[in-house]
Amino acid sequence: MKRLNSRKPGELRPVVVKAGVIEQADGSALVSLGRTTAIAAVYGPAILHPRRLQLSDKTFLRTVYAMAPFSTTERVRPGHSRRSTEICMVTRHSLEPALFLEENPKAGISVYIDILQADSGTRTAGINAASVALADAGISMRDLVASVAVGKVDGEYFLDLEGKEEDVTKCDIPVAYMPRSKKVTLLQMDGDISAKEVKELVNLAVKGCEILYEKQKQALKERWSLK
Amino acid sequence: MILQEQYLLNLASKGERIDKRKPDEYRKIVVEKDVIEKAEGSARVKIGETEVLVGIKMDTGEPYPDKPDDGVMIVGAEFSPVASPGFETGPPKEDAIELARVVDRGIREAGTIDTKKLCIKKGEKVWLVNIDIHVLNHSGNLIDAAALAAVTALWNAKMPELKGEKINYEKRTKKLPVKSKPITITFARIGESLFTDPNLDEENVMDMRLSVAVKDDDNICALQKGGIGTLSLEEIGKVLEAAIKKSKVIRKTIK
Incomplete structure (x- = not known):
C-alpha cells in the first residue's frame, strides 16, 4: 500500500512543535503531527491539594489526557473513559523517568493534555x-x-501511522523514548507479529523519536531565544 | 518497608529472589475450570497465593456499526476489597482498568473468540460475551493470572440456547467458538535483574514490568509496559524471547 500524502515508510508526518502557547500556564507546548494536534499545559510545582495526595518523598505528578468533543469524526463524549484513564496512566509512567521528582516532596505538578x-x-x-x-x-x-x-x-514498516493507515495496520506500537539516556519509557502493542518484527519496529520508532527530539529542542530554543 | 526493599535489591543484584525461585520460574499454577455453575464459562487460577476468578456471561445485543457481523466481547475487572487491604469499594481505578484492557488486548488480537460465528442477524443482533475478572487474593502478578483464567474460561464456555427473542440459560449445549490460546507472561525488573511472575513483595519494589501476550504460533499479540521505570532495547529483546519460551509451558495448564 502507498502511504497517505505520499509519505515514505520511515517518514514522520509534518511536525510542528511550539513551546509557550498558553500564557496562564507555568509551561506549555503545542505539538502537531499532520492533522493530530495536542496541547499541553503544566502547572506547578505547587503545594498539592487535597493534602492526602501529598507524597513524603517526592512530588506528585498528575497527568490528565482528554479529547475535545469535536476532535474526531464521531463526537467524543466529554469526561473520562476507560481508554483515557489508561492513557493518563501510561503518560505519567512515560514522563516520570525524566523528572527529578524527589526534589520537591509534598508538592504537585499537574500536566494537562488536550487533544484538539x-x-x-x-x-x-x-x-x-x-x-x-x-x-x-x-x-x-x-x-x-x-x-x-x-x-x-x-x-x-510504517513510522507514525495516520488516520486510515491505523485501520489496516497489522499492529500498533506506541513508543516513548529518552534520547540522551537511550531508554524506552512507553511500550504498548496490539497486533499479530513476530518477536523479531517487534524489535525492528521499536528500533524504527526510536529513530522517529530522535527526529522529534531535535524538533522539541529547537522549539525550546526558539521560545527562550537561545541559539 | 525500606529494609525489605534493600533486602530484595541486594538479592536481585546476585540474581536471587526472596522465595528462592529462578529468574524465569513461576510460582505453582493451579487451574480449575467450570467453578461457577450459573456462568456460561468460568475458571479459577491460582499462581502461588494470587487467586483470580473469571466468569463469562453471554447476552444478545447490537453489533458495532463498523463490524456489523461480529459478536462483541467486553472485558471488565473488579478489584474486590476482599482481595487486598489496598483495594477499596467504588468504581474501578487505574490499575483495574489497566488489567481489564491488557487482558482484552491479548484475547482480542489473538482472535481467541471466533466473533464471526456469534452473529445472529447482521447489523442487528449478535452475541455479547462479557468476560469479568474478579480478583480474590492479590499476591502479585494479577495480569498473568487473569489472562490465563480468561482464556481457560473461554475455552470451556457453553452458549445458552436462543429461542426467538428469549435466551434459555438453563439449556447450554453448543461450545463457544474459540480459536487460539494466547498466554500473557510478565517480567518485572528489580535492580538490574528481570524476574518473571513477580510476587507482591517483588511488585512493591520493582521499577518496571513488561507484559507480553504470546500466541500459539509464537507471534506477539500484545505488550504493556507498566511502572515508572525504563527499558533498554536489549532488555525488550530479552523479555520477548523469554516470554515466548515460557508461554509454551504455561499454555499446557489450560484444559
Missing part, C-alpha cells in the same frame, strides 16, 4: 507536548521524552 484534533497517535503527540511543556516550565529534567507510534502495513 485526533488523526491517530494522540497519546504519543500528547507525550511529546507534555515533555516540552515541562521543560518550558523550567522543571529540572534528566532528558526530554519523545514519542511516536509504528505499524506494519502490507509487510512494510
